[in-house]
Amino acid sequence: MRLLLERCECELEVRKSRFISIAIPIATSSEIKELVNQTRALHAGANHVVHAAILGERADTFSYSDDHEPKNTAGRPALEVLKGSGITNILVLVVRYFGGTLLGTGGLVKAYGDSVKEVLKLVKTEPLVEKSGFSMTIPYNLYDIVKKRLIEMESTIEHEDFGTEVSLQGSLPSEGKETLASFLTECSNGSSSVQFTDA
Numbered sequence: 001m002r003l004l005l006e007r008c009e010c011e012l013e014v015r016k017s018r019f020i021s022i023a024i025p026i027a028t029s030s031e032i033k034e035l036v037n038q039t040r041a042l043h044a045g046a047n048h049v050v051h052a053a054i055l056g057e058r059a060d061t062f063s064y065s066d067d068h069e070p071k072n073t074a075g076r077p078a079l080e081v082l083k084g085s086g087i088t089n090i091l092v093l094v095v096r097y098f099g100g101t102l103l104g105t106g107g108l109v110k111a112y113g114d115s116v117k118e119v120l121k122l123v124k125t126e127p128l129v130e131k132s133g134f135s136m137t138i139p140y141n142l143y144d145i146v147k148k149r150l151i152e153m154e155s156t157i158e159h160e161d162f163g164t165e166v167s168l169q170g171s172l173p174s175e176g177k178e179t180l181a182s183f184l185t186e187c188s189n190g191s192s193s194v195q196f197t198d199a
Contacts, residue, residue: 001059002125004090010119014111016099021119024091029055032063032091039093048096050112052078057128059088069096073108081116087125092116130174133197137167142187149183 004025012019020043024035032053040049048067052075055061062083064075078092094115103111134155138146143166150157155172172180177196184194 001057001128002087003128004087005124005126008119008123010122012111012115012118013099014107014114015101015103017101017103017111018095018097018099019111019115020095020097021115022093022095023119023123024093026053026055026089026091029053029061029063035091036065036093039095043095043097045097046095047098048074048094050074050078050094050096051091052076052082052094052116053091054079054082054088056088057130059083059086069108069112070105073105074112077109077113078116081113081120085120087120087123088128092119131171132174132177133169133171134177134180134194135167135169135197136184136192136194137165138184138188138192139165142166142192145187146184149180153180155180 004023006025008023010021012021022039026032032051036049036051043049048069050065050067050069052064053062062079064079066072066074066076074094078094082090082092094112146168147157150170150172153172153176155170157168157170159169161167181194184192
C-alpha cells in the first residue's frame with residue numbers, strides 16, 4: 001500500500017464537458033463531506049462534484065457518490081480505478097462542468113474513470129509503513145546517543161520530558177522495535193528499557 005503525499009489536480013475535456021479531478025490525502029472518512037462541500041463552493045457553476053475515497057491500512061474502507069449522475073456511472077467507476085492504484089487514505093473529487101452534449105452511461109463511466117486515471121499519473125506517494133508507539137525513560141548521559149539512534153531509525157519523537165531523568169515518547173517503523181530495544185538495553189547496561197504500543 002502507498003500513501004498520497006500531497007494534493008494534486010488535473011483537467012480532462014470530453015465532448016465539451018470539463019472534468020476536473022482532484023486527489024487529496026485524508027486520514028478519516030469524516031473529512032470527506034467537508035472537502036466535497038468546499039469543492040462545491042469553489043466550483044459553484046459546476047453541475048456535479050463526484051467523489052471516491054479509500055481508507056485504512058488494508059485499503060478496506062470505501063466511500064463514493066454519483067452526485068446526481070445516473071446510478072453507478074460516476075462514483076463507482078472512479079472508485080474501481082482507485083482500488084487498482086494501491087493507494088490508501090486518498091479522496092478523489094471529480095468536478096464536472098456540463099458541456100451541452102449527453103455522454104450516455106458508457107461515456108460517463110469512461111469519462112469519470114479516465115479522470116481518476118489521469119490524476120493518479122501525477123500524484124506523489126510513499127510506502128505505507130506500519131508504525132508502533134514507544135515510550136522510555138533514560139538517564140541524561142544517554143540522551144544524545146539515544147536521540148541520535150532514534151533519528152537514524154526514522155522515528156518521530158512526539159514528547160520529551162526532562163525531570164530527574166528524560167522521558168521520550170514517539171513512534172517508529174514497527175520493524176525497528178527489536179533493534180531499538182536491544183540498543184537501549186546494551187547502552188544502559190540493562191538499566192533502561194522501552195515500552196511499545198501499536199500506533
